[in-house]
Amino acid sequence: MQIVEITSAQLVLCLLFVLIAGVTSLAMNLRLEKDLLIGTLRTFAQLFLVGYVLKIVFQINDVFLILLLYVWMIFWAAYTIYSRVNERTVPLFLPIFISMVISYMAVSIIVTAVILQVKPWYTPQYFIPLGGMIIGNSMNAIAIALDRLFADLRNRRNEIELAFSFGATYQEATIQIFRDVVKAGMIPSINAMMTVGLVFLPGMMTGQILAGVDPMTAVEYQIIIMLMLVASTTIGSILVVYTIRRFCFTKQHQLRI
Secondary structure (H helix, E strand, O other): OOOOOOOHHHHHHOHHHHHHHHHHHHHOOOOOHHHHHHHHHHHHHHHHHHHHHHHHHOOOOOHHHHHHHHHHHHHHHHHHHHHHOOOOOOOOHHHHHHHHHHHHHHHHHHHHHHHOOOOOOOOHHHHHHHHHHHHHHHHHHHHHHHHHHHHHHHHOHHHHHHHHHOOOOHHHHOHHHHHHHHHHHHHHHHHHHHHEOOOEOOHHHHHHHHOOOOHHHHHHHHHHHHHHHHHHHHHHHHHHHHHHHHHOEOOOOOEOO
16 A cells, blocks of 8 residues: 655645634634634644654663653643643642553553563553553543532532531542542543444544554554553543542541532
């Protein structure tokens, strides 16, 4: 299969799609023109920068540097979640960051070392892209779960305090909230599993096929990725919600928020 090379002129031609969106925004007074412009510029700048960085990263053969880079990626993901969640009465960033490092690192190492059996397991061509997909997909689930957690704790305050009056601990008083919150974080990944191949072809699978990889090989990789994302979403959501829930209560089991 011949790989079609993309020229700079073709990339510029793609700006027509953004122009259509911009004209629509003007016509409907959506006031999204500035965001579209900034988003387009950042897309070009960030992806080209990543492309050059990856050329350097893929030449690294030091496990410490590769893991340090991965932790750095997780740091920014944790900061993004922290910025999205509008809650400052309880500590968020450090628990989110530590929980993400533990869960994402474990899943990434299992995938590269045990399932794909890459040698060495920290080979950056595999570890960084797969780890990046874990971070990108799971961080959205964690943000959803945390938003739901704080909303439910506030909306069901009377129910929680009633449970306290009967001698319940904060774990017992919020067990159903905990389950609902984790479920809310997991649903997007489960929905993706239900519709993959029927409604859409995932980005990595499409990219592999366009690059000339046999479709069945691309399918096998995509199956691993889909299951990997479900695991990372589940583990990450449980760890983060479990930890943050603890900080929402005092030692006397009183709700802080």
